[in-house]
Amino acid sequence: MSGTFGQLILAAVIYVGVVLVLGFVATRRASKSPTEYFLAGRALGPVVLFMALFGTNNTSFVLVGIPGLSYNLGLGVFGLNAPVVALGIPLTFWAIGSPAWRWARKLDALTPAELYAKRLGSPAVGFLLFFLFTLYTIPYMTQGVKSAALILAESSDGALSMTMAAVGVVVIALVYTSLGGMRATAWTNVFQGAVFMVFMAACFFLMSSSLGGLSSAMEQVDPAKLVVGTGGLFAPRAWASWGLVIALSVIVFPHMLVRLMSAKDERSLQTVCRYYPIALALLWIPAVLIGVWGSAAFPNLENSDEIFQKMTAAHLPPALGALGFLAVLSAVMSTLDAQILTLGSMVMRDVLEPLRGRRLPAGTEVWLGRFFSLGIGATVLILAITWNESIFGISRKAFEGYLTLFPTLLLGVRWARFTAAGALASMVIGNLVLVLGWMGKLPLFGFLPPFWALVAGFAAAIGVSLMSRPALPSTAVAREE
């Protein structure tokens, strides 16, 4: 990014000021009850809900990781991800999000793991869900902090080290999340989402203009980068497998599901689903084109994740450098805050309280949630500094892991005959198949390991449920049938 270090600092101060003010205002309403703190009183209307979900869903994976991947693989990256996500995410909001929202209200559940533990009458389901949610969310948080730190450190021309940048990102997110809980993170997401959407739109027009117009920009690209490649993720079965991963895993992010549980009403959910494809297209087109155009402008980059920073520095006016810095910061923080809040609340509701056997006082619950958020933030910070893998690589592991929970989340809110034994078997077997697939110990027949993990997870869920005692009385099962 081309802003001077002074401009970057000024932009960061303004940004932090806005999110802290929003956090402070939200605090006045947040400390009344756990439902208010963790779920914004289940009262998020369509606009805030949309921005909260969209901001949470889209992180540096899209702003930094996707340009990096498109730099290497070309325009096929758009088709591989964006269309199927645009259809899959809204449909999973309907298939899982909408019934989960109802179940959460009826059972007074504040976290996804709590919801499924109560629905299936099994604390073990809650423990295992908590463990797996955490297992796959911490790496996802790590890639966000790591990529933001990378961009911020490079933008500062060495004035800010990676470690200092990572500390800054985590501390700011922790402060305003701890202040205001879900309402604070939802409100700040409106601001953060607007920042990165405006920036990406500006990137599209200003970069193409700087490259001599859209036609000229396209002419400079190697024709091989304008078509879908061959092999790897572009091989037909891998393409289909990845489509399942990217379309079905988003609803499994605990920080997404908990936001759906915060919806005010069903109309808000439906409105979100209508606008999601348009917003995704507006975000993904510039993200992919930055990488594709960058492959012509900066050939032979050693680390393709740097292409976002290099293209914005080379083709945007200097004054927009600070906005680019804020765009990445916003994209990362709008996800990070939700993840911190959700994992903090899950430790409380899904581990400590079931182990104690009784509910903690409301005030204690909120404060302990804040304390555990701090611990999670510290863990992510350490991993972001020490873990050396590409942004896409870390994210991919997290997405593939999340997919193993899809059968449990779907059947748990849609199938009356589903049982705790079925859920436990599905999660254990799904993860076992995934890990064996990753290790190359299973024949995959061209599909990716998560495809087989999903198949095995569904088979175990259905088979074991039918063989075990129903979690609900036969009358409820019969009514569904």
Add this chain to the structure above:
Amino acid sequence: MTRRSLVHLAWILAAILVLLHLDFWRPQRPTVYFGWLPEELAYRLGWMLLAWAYLEWFTRRVWSSEQLDELVEAQADAVLDRDTGETR
């Protein structure tokens, strides 16, 4: 059109969209329309337009609050009864 027919139609249309996404039959050409729109991008954007239209229709006509209310209400009551040891 009955509710059941609507749901069936929704499944069929979704399946068609998925098949159109798995477009391995489509030849890969680096053709650029109007000088700036690569064929690959044009195809995907066209698909996304169809998906958006589908979701508009789906959320207004197929997504039934009443049906979900009924499904969850009955089961949630059973869960609450189970947890409190009551029977209705």
